[in-house]
Structure formats: C-alpha cells, structure tokens
Amino acid sequence: MLVQSEVEVEAQILRKGRSVVVTTVEFRLKDSKKLCYTSRATFYIMPVASL
Structure with missing residues (x-):
C-alpha cells in the first residue's frame, strides 16, 4: 500500500x-497535523585549533 x-x-x-548543541525535529x-516522527540529535562542536 x-x-x-x-x-x-x-x-x-x-x-x-x-x-554541545541539542536539537529536535518533528x-x-x-x-x-498528526505527529508522524520525532527525532533528537546532539552535536559536539569541535574547538578550533589555534595555529
């Protein structure tokens, strides 16, 4: 189907x-308007190397 x-x-x-950044997506x-799927993600922000 x-x-x-x-x-x-x-x-x-x-x-x-x-x-760290935490996000959600619906x-x-x-x-x-019925909720089909929800997701969360956590992102680590890498520090910039100082050269």
Whole structure:
C-alpha cells in the first residue's frame, strides 16, 4: 500500500552551549497535523585549533 501525503517539518534548537548543541525535529502530516516522527540529535562542536 502506497500512501502519498505531504509532511511539515519543524526543527528547534533545545539547548546551545559552548561545546554541545541539542536539537529536535518533528514531522507532521500536513492535512491532520498528526505527529508522524520525532527525532533528537546532539552535536559536539569541535574547538578550533589555534595555529
């Protein structure tokens, strides 16, 4: 069964620190606004080497 429907994607930064950024992404059906999928990611910010 193939269902074709459009989704809306919303991303937010939950926390931004000196070396870590935490984000969340939500995917919702465009017609009903029903939540399909949610994801969180943590990113480590590498310090810049001073040469």
